Amino acid sequence: MVKTINGTVQDLSEEPVISDVGTMIAGIDKTVTCAPLRNCSTVIQWKKSDVSGIWKNSPTITFTPSLEDHQKTITCEMTNSIGRTTRKTILLDVCSLSGEPVISDVGALTAGIDKTVTCAPSGNCPATSFIFQWKKSDVSGVWKNSSTVTFTPSPDDHQKTITCEMIISEGKTTQKNILLDVYLPLLEDPKFITGLSTGGVIIFSAILLGIVFLMRRYKKDKPSEPSALTRDSPARMKVDRKVHGGESCA
The missing domain is CATH 2.60.40.10 (Immunoglobulins)
Incomplete structure (x- = not known):
């Protein structure tokens, strides 16, 4: 049931609203606000899981998280004028930033x-x-x-x-x-085009030298034409008879 005292809503059935905390960076100040869901007159206190008793007394707090605060909790506790209390707890997510991006x-x-x-x-x-x-x-x-x-x-x-x-x-x-x-892309790079042209000249020259070398090698290895006076020719046989004492008898 909602109770009203002097025109002020005193019901604290809903938990308080805490501003978005998100991921916090170690060593960088963070501001957090706690407020009632309705327009209630309240006293706000903060508690921290590693701090005994009351941590802070203000709807809005600013603190510098450390890596040791990672996975710790902070709690906003609100109490109205008739002594009714409601609270909300959030888990701290603290990361480290080691330097430049x-x-x-x-x-x-x-x-x-x-x-x-x-x-x-x-x-x-x-x-x-x-x-x-x-x-x-x-x-x-x-x-x-x-x-x-x-x-x-x-x-x-x-x-x-x-x-x-x-x-x-x-x-x-x-x-x-x-x-x-x-x-530049290769086909647009003047250095590449110059190199390509030079390389083409070198390759063409190498091909010509190779052709000349093969032609010379072919001529050198080609067998010579047979002589007119071969062993089995009539002329050669006549020469042989003269060498061995003339023509043979019938």
């Missing part, structure tokens, strides 16, 4: 070919805990607003830089930049 390996880029790059927090903090902004050395202001970006590099992007800026909280950021290494 981590950018996925970009490697060598090819002009005209899309590239996707991802920026993520270091440590075990989820990306959803941060705001990501990308900046580019030849672009004024913010270039992209997302942890993952896809862009098409051009030859003019060679040796330019892109920077991932991660906003941790109001006024606190960390960032990392990388240098772009952009190359």
